[in-house]
Amino acid sequence: xxxxxxxxxxxxxxxxxMRGAEELxxxxxxxxxxxxxxxxxxENEVQRDLNVAGAEFTELKQQLEKDTLVLSVLKKLQEFDTxxxxxxxxxxxxxxxxxxxxxxxxxxxxxxxxxxKGFELKILKALGKELIVQTQNIIYHLWxxxxxxxxxxxxxxxxxxxxxxVVLSELHLHLVPAQEQDSAVPPVQAxxxxxxxxxxxxxxxxxxxxxxxxxxxxxxxxxxxxxPVSEEQPDVFILRFRSQQLxxxxxxxxxxxxxxxxxxxxxxxxxxxxxxxxxxxxRVTLAELLGELIWEELSExxxxxxxxxxxxxxxxxxxQYKEVIKSTEEFEKALKKMQLLKEDTTALLKYACNxxxxxxxKKCQDVIMAARNLxxxxxxxxxxxxxxxxxxxxxxxxxxxxxxLKMQRALELPSGVxxxxxxxxxxxxxxxLPRCHISSSVQQLMDLAYHTLLEATASTDLxxxxxxxxxxxxxxxxxxxxxxxxxxNLQKLPQxxxxxxxxxxxxxxxxxxxxxxxxxxxxxxxGSVAVTFVDLVPAFRRLGVECFLAQMRVQxxxxxxxxxxxxxxxxxxxxxxxxxxxxxxxQVLHQLRRLGMVWQxxxxxxxxxxxxxxxxxxxxxEIVTRIVALEDISAEDADRLYSLxxxxxxxxxxxxxxxxxxxKNKKYQEEVPVYVQNWMTFKExxxxxxxxxxxxxxQWADGKGPLAKEFSAAEVKGLIRALFxxxxxxxxxxxxxx
Numbered sequence: 001x002x003x004x005x006x007x008x009x010x011x012x013x014x015x016x017x018m019r020g021a022e023e024l025x026x027x028x029x030x031x032x033x034x035x036x037x038x039x040x041x042x043e044n045e046v047q048r049d050l051n052v053a054g055a056e057f058t059e060l061k062q063q064l065e066k067d068t069l070v071l072s073v074l075k076k077l078q079e080f081d082t083x084x085x086x087x088x089x090x091x092x093x094x095x096x097x098x099x100x101x102x103x104x105x106x107x108x109x110x111x112x113x114x115x116x117k118g119f120e121l122k123i124l125k126a127l128g129k130e131l132i133v134q135t136q137n138i139i140y141h142l143w144x145x146x147x148x149x150x151x152x153x154x155x156x157x158x159x160x161x162x163x164x165x166v167v168l169s170e171l172h173l174h175l176v177p178a179q180e181q182d183s184a185v186p187p188v189q190a191x192x193x194x195x196x197x198x199x200x201x202x203x204x205x206x207x208x209x210x211x212x213x214x215x216x217x218x219x220x221x222x223x224x225x226x227x228p229v230s231e232e233q234p235d236v237f238i239l240r241f242r243s244q245q246l247x248x249x250x251x252x253x254x255x256x257x258x259x260x261x262x263x264x265x266x267x268x269x270x271x272x273x274x275x276x277x278x279x280x281x282x283r284v285t286l287a288e289l290l291g292e293l294i295w296e297e298l299s300e301x302x303x304x305x306x307x308x309x310x311x312x313x314x315x316x317x318x319x320q321y322k323e324v325i326k327s328t329e330e331f332e333k334a335l336k337k338m339q340l341l342k343e344d345t346t347a348l349l350k351y352a353c354n355x356x357x358x359x360x361x362k363k364c365q366d367v368i369m370a371a372r373n374l375x376x377x378x379x380x381x382x383x384x385x386x387x388x389x390x391x392x393x394x395x396x397x398x399x400x401x402x403x404x405l406k407m408q409r410a411l412e413l414p415s416g417v418x419x420x421x422x423x424x425x426x427x428x429x430x431x432x433l434p435r436c437h438i439s440s441s442v443q444q445l446m447d448l449a450y451h452t453l454l455e456a457t458a459s460t461d462l463x464x465x466x467x468x469x470x471x472x473x474x475x476x477x478x479x480x481x482x483x484x485x486x487x488x489n490l491q492k493l494p495q496x497x498x499x500x501x502x503x504x505x506x507x508x509x510x511x512x513x514x515x516x517x518x519x520x521x522x523x524x525x526x527g528s529v530a531v532t533f534v535d536l537v538p539a540f541r542r543l544g545v546e547c548f549l550a551q552m553r554v555q556x557x558x559x560x561x562x563x564x565x566x567x568x569x570x571x572x573x574x575x576x577x578x579x580x581x582x583x584x585x586x587q588v589l590h591q592l593r594r595l596g597m598v599w600q601x602x603x604x605x606x607x608x609x610x611x612x613x614x615x616x617x618x619x620x621x622e623i624v625t626r627i628v629a630l631e632d633i634s635a636e637d638a639d640r641l642y643s644l645x646x647x648x649x650x651x652x653x654x655x656x657x658x659x660x661x662x663x664k665n666k667k668y669q670e671e672v673p674v675y676v677q678n679w680m681t682f683k684e685x686x687x688x689x690x691x692x693x694x695x696x697x698x699q700w701a702d703g704k705g706p707l708a709k710e711f712s713a714a715e716v717k718g719l720i721r722a723l724f725x726x727x728x729x730x731x732x733x734x735x736x737x738x
Contacts, residue, residue, distance in 0.1 A: 073113060080109040080127060084134065091138060096145070096194035099138055104197055107131060139200055145191045146204060149174050150271075152211055163243065166219035167226065171212075171239040175270050189274050192286065196276045201289070209294040217298060220259045221305050224251035228259055230266045237270050239263065253324050253352075256306050257331040268338045291340035299347045307351055311358045313366060315458045321355050328352040360463035364470040367452050371474040374441040374448070375481045379489070379496050382602070383440045385506065387432040433509055434604035442503040446510050449474055453518055453531075468531060475507065475536050479543055490547055495598045497551035502603070504544025508537045552611060555595065556618050562587045563619065569626045572640035585644055588619050592655040601660050608658040609668055613675025616652050620682045623648065627685060628715050633722045642689040645682065652676070681710040688719055693733040696720060700737055713737050 083106035090099035110127055153170040160166075175188050195201040216239065220226055223243075231238040264272070272287035307328075312318055328348050335341045351358070449471050456467035482500070489496050515531035566584035567577045592615060599608055627633075627641060653669040673679040684707050688696060699707035700716060707716060716737050724730045 069116075073116070076109045076113050077123075080106050080113075083109065084130070087134060087138075091141065096138070096142060096190050097197065100194040100197035103131075103134060103138060106134075135198065138194070139198065142191055142195055142198075142200070143204075146195075149188050149191065150208065152215065154215060161219070161222065163223050163225065166215065166223065167241045167243045169215040169219070169241065171216065173237040173239075173270050174235060175237065188271065189276070192274055193276050196278055199279070201276070201278075202293075205286075205289055206293055209290055212290075213294055213297060213301075216263055217260060217294075218301060220263070221256055221301060224255070226259075228263050230262075237266070239266060251306070253302075253306050253310050254327040256302070257327055261331065261334050264335065264338055264340060272338065272340070285339050287339040291335070291342075295341060295345065302348060303351050307348070308358070308362070311355060311362045313363060315359070315455055315463075318355065318359060321352075325349070325352045325355070356460050356463050360459070360466040363452075363455065363463075364466060364473075367448060367467075367470050368473060368477065370448055371445060371477060372481065374445045375478055376485050377439075377441045379439050379441075379486060379499050379503070381440050382437040382499060383443055384435070384601075385433055385438055385502075386435045433506065434606065436502045436604045436607075437499060437602045438502045438506045439499055442506060445474065445478070446507065449510075449514065453515070457518055472533065472536070475511065475533065475540075478507070479539055483543065483547065491550065491554070494551050494555065494595055495602060497547050498599050498602045501544040501548040501607070504540045504547075508540035508544070511537050511540065548611075552614065555591070555615055558591060559588050559615060559619050560622060562591065563622045563626075566626070568629070569623070569641060569644070570630055571637065572644075573634055573636040578640050581644055582647075585623075585647055589648070589651050589655065592616060592619070592652075596655040596657045600657050603658070605658045605668070609656060609671075609675045612656055613672070613677070616655065616672075616675075617677045617679075620648065620652075620676065620678050624678065624681055624685055627689075628711075628718060630722050631718075633689075633719075638689045638723060642686055645686045645689070649682065649686070678710075680706070684710040688716075688723070693720070693724060693729055697733050697736050702736070703738070 083102045087099050087102035087106065090096075090102060110124070110131060113124055113127075151172040151174065153168075153172065155165040155168040157165055192201060195204055216228070219241070220228065225244045227242045227244060229240050229242045231240070268287060272285065272290060274286045275283055276286065276289075278284050278289075307324070310321075310324055312321060332341060332346065332349055336343060336345070452467055452471050452474075456464045456471075459467060482503075483490065486496070486500070490500055491497075511533040514533045518531050562584050564584075566581040569581055570577070572578045572581065592612065595615070596612060599611065603611065623645065630637075633641070653672040656668045656672060656675075657665045658668055659665055684699070687699060688707070691699070696707070696716070699705050701708065703713070711719075717734055720730060720734055720737070724733075
């Protein structure tokens with residue numbers, strides 16, 4: 001019974017929960033069927049509506065974007081139009097800055113329109129053209145205003161830089177003072193600011209700067225007699241020139257700086273102090289803008305036409321140059337104060353402070369120019385040099401004094417005798433130059449070299465070395481310039497060749513010792529380096545010798561050419577042949593006599609005698625060769641040949657006239673055998689022409705006689721065969737010549 005009760009109880013509990021579950025099941029099945037219906041509904045109807053709405057939305061969005069773009073384009077077009085309208089009304093009222101700003105606004109609107117891709121309007125081209133027209137319109141108006149404000153009165157011949165023309169230049173500034181700005185003429189600032197807004201200021205200022213340089217500043221630098229004059233009238237300010245008659249040839253930098261400062265000061269007062277808003281740069285003054293445009297050219301011009309000229313040419317004046325440096329510094333400071341120069345600009349001062357280097361450069365340039373002028377001057381203007389002639393050389397400072405600038409008295413050194421210090425004394429003639437003539441220009445060249453070296457000892461180390469090298473350059477230049485410049489004359493004129501030879505020997509002579517005078521501890525850097533020119537000596541000797549030898553070759557050629565017309569000295573019994581040979585001999589002697597006169601007193605005696613001896617020797621050798629080569633000499637031939645040879649022997653020595661004093665030349669004429677190498681050969685030939693067979697054999701003396709010294713056995717045999725007929729006596733004589 002109990003079990004039944006329990007089951008009943010369980011059943012009672014279970015039944016409601018089972019019913020609940022069944023109800024739930026029924027609900028779930030209903031919901032599921034609803035979901036299926038809804039799904040079917042969504043798939044069939046809602047999805048389709050959504051697709052349509054999405055498409056509509058995209059379309060609307062695109063339409064909106066298009067409308068926004070059109071709206072912004074219309075807005076920009078409206079801005080452009082408004083800006084142009086405002087521009088026109090501002091321009092009518094001469095409100096130039098507003099007009100320029102409105103024009104720039106219109107320009108930026110147009111740029112914005114042009115930058116839109118895929119939206120090219122045909123109207124943009126027309127707007128662009130309109131903008132260009134209006135820009136030119138306002139620029140024209142501003143240019144007109146500018147020309148009213150700033151008026152240049154220029155000389156008739158604008159390009160001329162002559163004093164008569166530049167003194168006529170005037171600058172008129174019609175600038176209205178600040179308190180009257182409401183008057184009809186717009187103030188200069190409005191015009192300048194409008195130009196700045198349009199980006200045209202640079203161009204106009206450049207023109208103004210060019211005129212200022214060309215007609216005011218450069219003339220002031222070039223013409224010391226010009227003075228700037230400023231004149232103020234109620235409605236105009238005038239800047240003009242006054243010319244002082246008693247002006248120096250060159251103005252000092254101080255005076256030039258003062259004049260330029262005056263010009264800038266008055267311009268600063270009336271024009272350059274105007275402050276402007278520069279697009280992208282902020283606020284700047286006109287002075288800053290103008291300074292940037294003209295300073296580079298102005299500073300270059302000041303350096304080349306003012307500072308360069310003020311560089312001293314003498315080291316003793318270098319001390320006074322500090323004044324120039326100081327005024328240059330003050331000038332730059334004044335321009336910086338006016339805002340014409342940036343704070344870090346120091347081109348002028350840098351140049352002025354570098355005066356030692358410029359002094360050296362200028363000095364070297366002057367020295368080289370002077371040297372070149374001497375080298376290209378006439379060679380034939382000569383001076384006489386003798387062993388005791390003296391060249392005045394400046395004395396060097398006393399080693400104890402330490403004062404390089406004192407050059408107390410002139411020290412006289414003989415042209416050849418060189419003071420080698422106090423340790424030892426050589427014979428006065430050890431380093432003496434022989435008596436001769438040299439070009440006066442070469443003597444001046446040596447003076448220039450000595451004085452430049454002396455200047456070097458009084459200069460700073462850097463300058464000193466530069467001047468020393470400059471002196472070396474002079475001598476190297478001589479080797480290049482003289483032979484080239486005078487080439488034709490040196491080839492054609494024997495006297496010039498001789499003088500050039502002497503010039504080179506004179507310079508080489510001085511170069512041997514030039515420099516040692518400056519080797520002293522008190523002479524700064526020159527005292528501590530090897531100041532020598534000895535390495536240049538061989539080049540000069542070679543230069544002189546080569547030129548003279550070339551002239552000798554020319555003369556030898558002429559001698560041989562004259563003798564070639566003597567018909568080989570054969571058949572002298574023929575009157576015509578004899579006349580030709582006689583004429584040739586006379587011509588050679590005439591040539592030698594003329595040379596002897598041309599070289600007289602010019603060449604040193606020993607060189608003269610060697611040269612004349614060599615040329616006479618050439619003539620004699622040629623005559624000997626021709627006569628020895630003859631195969632048949634008749635008795636009459638022999639007599640005539642002898643008389644021709646006698647003419648040479650008698651008149652040959654007379655061409656030796658090295659000195660002007662006639663009586664002193666005898667000595668050299670008697671010494672002819674010393675200078676003429678084949679003199680004895682010629683004399684022996686003359687003996688043979690007059691001798692009989694026995695005399696010839698005696699002269700030969702078994703190869704030990706005087707004849708054997710001058711001729712070979714074959715030559716003597718040849719002469720015997722030519723002179724004598726074939727006899728037993730001739731055969732016997734020939735047998736002894738061996």
